[in-house]
Every structure is written in structure tokens, then in C-alpha cells.
Amino acid sequence: GQQVMQIPQYQHVQEGEDFTTYCNSSTTLSNIQWYKQRPGGHPVFLIQLVKSGEVKKQKRLTFQFGEAKKNSSLHITATQTTDVGTYFCAGADTNAGKSTFGDGTTLTVKP
Amino acid sequence: EAGVAQSPRYKIIEKRQSVAFWCNPISGHATLYWYQQILGQGPKLLIQFQNNGVVDDSQLPKDRFSAERLKGVDSTLKIQPAKLEDSAVYLCASSLGQRVFTDTQYFGPGTRLTVL
Numbered sequence: 246g247q248q249v250m251q252i253p254q255y256q257h258v259q260e261g262e263d264f265t266t267y268c269n270s271s272t273t274l275s276n277i278q279w280y281k282q283r284p285g286g287h288p289v290f291l292i293q294l295v296k297s298g299e300v301k302k303q304k305r306l307t308f309q310f311g312e313a314k315k316n317s318s319l320h321i322t323a324t325q326t327t328d329v330g331t332y333f334c335a336g337a338d339t340n341a342g343k344s345t346f347g348d349g350t351t352l353t354v355k356p
Numbered sequence: 357e358a359g360v361a362q363s364p365r366y367k368i369i370e371k372r373q374s375v376a377f378w379c380n381p382i383s384g385h386a387t388l389y390w391y392q393q394i395l396g397q398g399p400k401l402l403i404q405f406q407n408n409g410v411v412d413d414s415q416l417p418k419d420r421f422s423a424e425r426l427k428g429v430d431s432t433l434k435i436q437p438a439k440l441e442d443s444a445v446y447l448c449a450s451s452l453g454q455r456v457f458t459d460t461q462y463f464g465p466g467t468r469l470t471v472l
Contacts, residue, residue: 251398276458287447287463288399295458333398337457342412344457346391346398 247272249336251347259355264321266350268334275339277310277317282349283330291319291332324354358382360464362448368470374436377467379448381429386453387411388425389461390433393445405431406453435469443471 248271258264268277276295280288292301294310294317301308307320317336321328331351337344361380369375381388386407391399402421403413407428416423420439425431435442445466451459 249398278460280461287466288449288461289463290460293458293460335461339457344401346400348396348398 247336247338247341247343247345249334249345249347251332251334251350253350254348255351255353257353257355258324260326261323264324264328264352266319266332266334266352268317268319268336268347270315270336270338270345272315272336272338272341274314274336276337278335278337278344279308279317279319280333280335280346281330282333286330288333321352324352326354326356328352329354360448360450360462362446362464362467364467365465366468366470368472369438370472371440372437374434375438375469376432376434377446377448377469379431379433379464381431381448381450382462384452385450385462386428387451387459388431389447389449389451390423390431391447391449393447393466395444399447402433438469438471440471443469445469 250269278293279291282288298312299310305322309318331349333349335346388405390402393399402416403423404411405425408425423433447466448464449461
């Protein structure tokens, strides 16, 4: 079945440093969504990517969808303490009729 | 706009007991999801409803888990009997349901279940 892997599992950064998390799918995706879960909270939708090679920006966050639509990345420039949390990707494989969450990357930021 | 409501927020039971969780989705959302999130892992879909019909329950352990969505609104998820490995956060989410795979999912606060 479809597998969605995220790396790294954990990332510790100093405030002001950049951060990147990667999401890789075993199957071609129709779209990918990114969610953020704060400690003790629930996942909150950030963005959706649909097109091959698509790049979207939200302030300091940059999201990319790979050309082959099997991978994606989230890059945060100049991290802040408010960026702390776990970032999940969820890949939709419409051929399989499923959307699967990765296990997330947990970001901690040291002030 | 009110969010997805879930209750209870916390539940502690002993193994072999039964437990039920309740979810009220955002008004007008046709699709409702139940996820199991084990500590350190991503949400794992247990069951997905479109209105009051089941779209996907392939990962629901049907020997002990059951779910229903009467009248296409509220939903309950039941575990009977519970096992130690059922300790997790149970998340309910809803979406408009017009285009299932591109819809934004809105999550409730979750129910943290501890099985002793």
C-alpha cells in the first residue's frame, strides 16, 4: 500500500536558523497537504500543493512539490519560537483512493 | 464558525472495558474522519464517512472498533473491548466533502485514551 515517509523525525535549531523537512511517497500523488500540530494540540491545515513542481510561499514558509509528484518539502527561513511543533504531510493517491499522513517532523527552537 | 467538537477530552479505562467517543463536525461538512494518533506517529485513518455512508474503513479493527454517523451529522466511535495498544489520541476531522482528496480537513481537539 501507499507509504509516506518524512525526514528528519526530529530537528533542533537555534532561533534564527533555517529548517527543512522532506516528505516522500511510494506512489505518485495527486496532491499533498501540509499540517502543523503544536505540542498538545491538533493538526491545523497549512497549505495544499497540486501541480508538478509547484512552489508556494507563506511568509517565512516555502512549500515545494516535486516534478514527479512523489515528494515535497517545507522550508522555514529564520525560525522563531512560534514555529515549534510537528509538521505533517498528507499525500493523496486518488488511484488508490487514499490519503496518508506521514509520521511528521518535530521542530524545537532554542531561543 | 464553530470548530469540530469532541468529547470526552480524556478517558482512562482498564483493558477489556469499553469506551465511546463523540464527534460533532463543522456545520455543513459532509465528510467526517476518525483518526488514531499514537504518540510520535502521524494520524492513521480509521474510518471515513461521506454523509452517513462509509467511504473507507479498511484500517478499522472491526473485531473491536465500531463507528456510526447517524443522520449524517454527529458520529460516535466505540472500542469494545479495549486493549493496551489502543492507548492513543483519537482525532475527529471534518471537511466540506465536495472534492474529498483536495478538501481541507479541520480537526477537533481529540480524545486522549489511556488503557491500563
